[in-house]
Amino acid sequence: MRYLPLTPLDRAEMLGVIGVDTIDDLFADVPAAARKADLFDLPLHAGEMEVERELSGLAAKNRPAGAGPFFCGAGAYKHHVPATVDHIIQRSEFLTSYTPYQPEIAQGTLQVLFEFQTQVAALTGLEVANASMYDGSTACAEAVMMAQRVTRRKKAVLSGGLHPHYAAVTQTIAHAEGMDIARQAVAIDAEAAVLSAIDAETACVVVQTPNVFGVVTDVTRIAEAAHAAGALLIVVTTEAVSYGLLKPPGEMGADIAVGEGQSIGVGLNYGGPYVGLFAAREKFVRQMPGRLCGETVDAEGARGFVLTLSTREQHIRREKATSNICTNSGLCALAFSIHMTLLGERGLRELAALNHSRARELRDALAAVHGVEILSPRFFNEFAIRVPGRATQIVEDLLADGVVAGVPFSRLDPKAGMDDVLLVAATETTTRDDIAAFAKALHTRTAR
């Protein structure tokens, strides 16, 4: 077995040093009734070639996003990731190290986290950011829990434009804590509908921009209303590239900004691992969940970085911790940070402009298709269209033309009564030929 270094001779010698006869003696504390004498009914070990053959076979049954015209978004986006990113994250020192509990021999990871936190704070327009959450949806749920701790109130108002999965995750977690979740009716362009639900019991208001239908909203007025009622505003963003073009949450009055960082450096991965971004106003820092990296000095006065404010965390505070999170998404945060460093402000703005531009070209092409209605009035790189008939069927039909047309909204929320709504996204990877192929296939299909 290629991963196990001990030889039979080693094992015999080691048993001798320990002073037992057989390996079974070391399992003596296991109750006899629970000792499994036989091997499980599973295949025996396999060589590298056999494993590779089997997994390659499974992978070949999937159609990668890059295989042709592709327009899915809805919280995960196909972007180009520079080759440098994947090379660096595979360096042993980053890939095979643990959470940096021993800062003297983990400065690489810690400095990256400090840089990551600074990048995320800058992008969101807030003062502090943590060292990552699992993904955007869990970051959203954690933000709601944090608002409850800050305000000592129990009600969370969720906008109808919030990604349905994010709403479901938040509902699942917050409900268990005894919170009251007031989710507004699903609507394409209705972030402002939260205004009427804010009251004196409200801990927080959760809005998303661009929302799940791609609609961009200035949430300044919502922030003012939330603050007037003593509530916090949480702004969710599932497409991190949009930070490069749009007014950041902090500038619009957000108290907490959470986001999905998958677009930068991480890749699609069929839904995970991703990286949750979490930023907040500095005055709330002691109620934040997750790891925080801070600057300090060593015994000789040299600058260094450590995990800090750990008295918020589970390994110190146990049942009084701000969250139970331990392992987060460190390597994805590294990938995000490397990609963001390669982009820089100039590259990010260009990337965002390119995404926006491609999406507008897509809009123009689809708007010209008979029977298609563009539903999102203002968008970044994704928008909703109404198609004649069921969106799920259209998507299946267009597969025959080699086009993956987008995400039917009904797949995210079948109860919303939006069976004819399709979410379509374009990014820098979308070519004009892709757009033309989509429009042509859709035209052929709707003309049928």
Place this chain on the structure above:
Amino acid sequence: MSMSNIGRPTRPETGVAAVAHTSLTGARGLLQDEALIFEMDGWDKTGVDFDVPNQDASDLGDLVRSAPIGLPGLSEPEAMRHYVRLSQKNHAIDLALYPLGSCTMKHNPRLNEKMARLAGFADLHPMAPQSTAQGALELMDRLAHWLKTMTGMPAVALSPKAGAHGELCGLLSIKAAHEAKGQGHRRTVLVPTSAHGTNPATAAFVGSDVTEIAQTADGRVDLSDLAAKLSPDVAAIMVTNPNTCGLFERDIIEIARLTHAAGAYFYCDGANFNAIVGRVRPGDLGVDAMHINLHKTFSTPHGGGGPGAGPVVLSAALAPFAPAPWVVSDGQGFKLLEETEGEAAQAFGRMVAFHGQMGMFVRAYAYMLSHGADGLRQVAEDAVLNANYIKAKLSAVMTPAFPDGPCMHEALFDDSWLEGTDVTTLDFAKAMIDEGFHPMTMYFPLVVHGAMLIEPTETESKQELDRFCHALILLAKAAKAGDVERFKGAPYLAPLRRLDETQAARKPRLTWRPEPTTVAPAPMAAE
């Protein structure tokens, strides 16, 4: 071009007194002092090339950001150098034994990395039509089959993103099961004093009250204390097995029986599954729910703090309440049940957007196929053998917390052997760094004074174990011989000396900010 030193081999000068040498520039040889990206004058640089569109073509008006973001950029060579320099300041499992108890730092096979990067997995969109993702769904189904077979449990929820997230999933399943039986008033969760911090934190997160159960002198759950605390208000017990003292809970079947008799469920923290995989099925012990850290037992890389994955296996009693989504097969193909209706009507909700850590599923499945049923059993045996070997060798100089009987996959020592030396567990751990090893887990579990928890894992050779024990024995002798400075000032030879964590917490600096004298980042030049 490189310098040839053929015929001129370098060697240390003789007759030179050993003095602390400092360089003229403050550099430490090839270990580069590396600035932050914000200090590199990269405000107008980039390492990517785009075909830039006409930027004034936006129709978003006031929604567009105007002020500079404050993000530096670097060209590709500069970026490469920045991160490679930083990487060299990290310790890693690929460099030496990494004995963090309870963390299972084992070798990460690179085949798994290669497989996870196949375009069919890495470039697959989570909302791609399911007809275009059949291979991914099949892999999830097979992974589920392996996990269920190895644990002897009938169901598994794959979506939790890490161990603590799995705990949350397990407790939410339990909560839903109680509510379905009209037992929603059960709010107490019993947790042994030796538990991982995530256990009480998770229980509190779902609104439960945490009650601690005492531990016996031999490091196990105190059955009489458990029996006394199992009231009609108890929703669940959370027990790690093997426990955090590295010991198998001998009375585990009785613990489960008492728990069930009281109408509560048994949550097992599976962080230490590596010790028993292939030899013991948690389902045979009476467990109702257990998370499996794929990043521990099944060797997906820890990545400096994640990502992990924490699938939760569930008993028949809890299976109907598992969160959406899950994979089903109708013989024609695979599909995801994504909504809490129909077959999934009793699901307690959803843990994450999409379906979980697919990238980790691929790696873990590759690991399972490589080992097979026989290799996985060998994993547990070698992990336990290695830990007992370390325990035996180090017991000559250190004091095992539980000297009687074997340990499982980790060896636990207390600090009584350091009494009178003025060296603490922390000092000793930091001195290990100078000897080339990452410290063990310190001061955990809390029930053992000055705890030192050593988990070698099965991927260490006997030679590496001997090298590790040799270093610790020398250190232990130095501590006992009064060489206190070696410990108090440690580490001396790491990239940095001991760091001031107190100052970091007192006045937190969590982001880089320009010094008042520094010129603020220039706004983007107009295109």
